[in-house]
Amino acid sequence: MKHIETDRKRIIRRKKCSAQRSPPHGPVAPMALAVHSSLSMNETRHGTLYGFFAADHARLAEHFDRATADPRAIDRDAYAVFRQGLLRHIGLEEKILLPFAKRAQRGEPLSMAKQLRREHATIASLLVPTPTPEIVTSLRSILAHHNAREEGPGGLYEACEALVENDVEPLLARLRAAPEVSVNPHVDNERAQRSIANHLHRIGFDEYAR
Numbered sequence: 001m002k003h004i005e006t007d008r009k010r011i012i013r014r015k016k017c018s019a020q021r022s023p024p025h026g027p028v029a030p031m032a033l034a035v036h037s038s039l040s041m042n043e044t045r046h047g048t049l050y051g052f053f054a055a056d057h058a059r060l061a062e063h064f065d066r067a068t069a070d071p072r073a074i075d076r077d078a079y080a081v082f083r084q085g086l087l088r089h090i091g092l093e094e095k096i097l098l099p100f101a102k103r104a105q106r107g108e109p110l111s112m113a114k115q116l117r118r119e120h121a122t123i124a125s126l127l128v129p130t131p132t133p134e135i136v137t138s139l140r141s142i143l144a145h146h147n148a149r150e151e152g153p154g155g156l157y158e159a160c161e162a163l164v165e166n167d168v169e170p171l172l173a174r175l176r177a178a179p180e181v182s183v184n185p186h187v188d189n190e191r192a193q194r195s196i197a198n199h200l201h202r203i204g205f206d207e208y209a210r
């Protein structure tokens, strides 16, 4: 009976999702990365899994805004904290959350998983070079789009909450226990720039490719 109930919830959520419009790709204002702050109407039905990831988005947005308050004089220490935290956040989603959803659906990945992984790869590519005003603009726009896809109605976190049902604690324990990630120094070469352009193209953000 459990899987029938889960499937029913997924169908309801798919209907909600199909009515949702994708957010625009254009430049976004600071703090727009903390999408959850604009979703107060929905917050009462969100649980601790949603809250865990939305809070991490908000925390990372604060570091990003602090680091890039003046894009021509980026605060390298604050940016390093943001960069390491964002790579860990992506790792949690790629190595724990998405595999959890796939297992919960008996081997079927979430329909949004492929696109989310592409966007993660794009974000990671933008974290490779030393940050520039252009990279900051691209990151801000892609993160706003990506975080809305995860936090919004029918998004990743709602889908996972529907799958986890009343047994969220073991999953949260794994997420909290995940180690910090070690990050490599920035790499500034033509190959890194080509990688960014290719990833941007794959997710439809060509306007940010240089």
Ligand SMILES: [Fe+2]
Pocket: 090, 093, 116, 120, 146, 150
């Ligand atoms: Fe993500």
Ligand SMILES: [Fe+2]
Pocket: 053, 057, 089, 093, 147, 150
């Ligand atoms: Fe996320």
